[in-house]
Amino acid sequence: MPHSLGHFFESMANFVLYIQADCFASPVLDEVQRFASAAIALGHQIDHIFFYQQAVQVICPDLDLPSDEIDLVGRFCEFASAANIPLLYCATAAEKRGFTKARPGFTLAGLAEFGMRLSSADKLVQF
Amino acid sequence: MRRCVIIQQQSAWSGSAAREAQDLALALAATDHQVTLLYRGAAVTQLLPLSTPLVVKDFTVTQKLFALYDIETVAVCQQAMADFKLSADQLRLAVNMLDEPAQRKLLDEADFVVVI
Numbered sequence: 001m002p003h004s005l006g007h008f009f010e011s012m013a014n015f016v017l018y019i020q021a022d023c024f025a026s027p028v029l030d031e032v033q034r035f036a037s038a039a040i041a042l043g044h045q046i047d048h049i050f051f052y053q054q055a056v057q058v059i060c061p062d063l064d065l066p067s068d069e070i071d072l073v074g075r076f077c078e079f080a081s082a083a084n085i086p087l088l089y090c091a092t093a094a095e096k097r098g099f100t101k102a103r104p105g106f107t108l109a110g111l112a113e114f115g116m117r118l119s120s121a122d123k124l125v126q127f
Numbered sequence: 128m129r130r131c132v133i134i135q136q137q138s139a140w141s142g143s144a145a146r147e148a149q150d151l152a153l154a155l156a157a158t159d160h161q162v163t164l165l166y167r168g169a170a171v172t173q174l175l176p177l178s179t180p181l182v183v184k185d186f187t188v189t190q191k192l193f194a195l196y197d198i199e200t201v202a203v204c205q206q207a208m209a210d211f212k213l214s215a216d217q218l219r220l221a222v223n224m225l226d227e228p229a230q231r232k233l234l235d236e237a238d239f240v241v242v243i
Contacts, residue, residue: 018241020243052147052151053143053144053147053243092150093147096143110154111150111151111154111155112154112157112158114154115154115155115157115158115159115160116158118129118131118155118158118160118239119128119129119158119159119160121129121239124238124239124240124241126240126241126242
């Protein structure tokens with residue numbers, strides 16, 4: 001992936017990653033993490049990662065995973081924290097799905113904040 | 128200001144996708160982006176007047192606010208309109224009917240595209 005990203009974006013770009021796919025028991029978060037790692041390795045910046053639609057379930061603090069399952073969300077949060085990437089989620093989408101408390105590492109935002117932050121972005125990548 | 132295209136693909140009856148796509152379009156327009164809403168596939172039926180009310184809150188009435196929010200263009204896929212045997216005068220809003228090359232041009236010229 002680093003090679004192909006370098007080919008498409010020759011100069012440094014400011015990325016926003018937009019996630020709407022269901023993150024539960026799917027490799028989406030791993031894909032996002034690999035994309036973000038590759039982009040950073042090539043000198044690009046990840047402005048923030050925004051969770052919308054069904055993806056907001058990622059904030060649920062009450063997950064109780066069986067011991068033989070990988071905690072993708074935990075791993076993802078550690079990565080984002082180390083890389084200093086804000087993890088934002090749509091408050092309205094979360095509340096409508098019953099998620100009123102967020103796991104540490106996720107920050108409540110609105111669609112308007114997402115819109116304002118897009119003004120300084122070069123690339124929006126959807127997962 | 129960025130040129131944003133939000134592609135609607137779901138009907139109003141397919142979960143929350145249509146409503147959340149519309150909310151996103153309104154929020155981007157309210158934050159000064161140049162927004163085009165493109166309805167493809169079953170999503171073109173969102174623009175029809177409802178003959179029976181939705182069981183959930185009818186978000187489609189908010190389409191009347193698109194102009195107020197300065198949503199630049201409402202476009203529909205020509206093929207989808209044909210598939211559903213619809214004509215533009217049946218829809219609640221004035222729309223641009225786009226064939227595949229015109230849709231490709233729209234996407235080529237956009238800064239950001241979100242498909243919902």
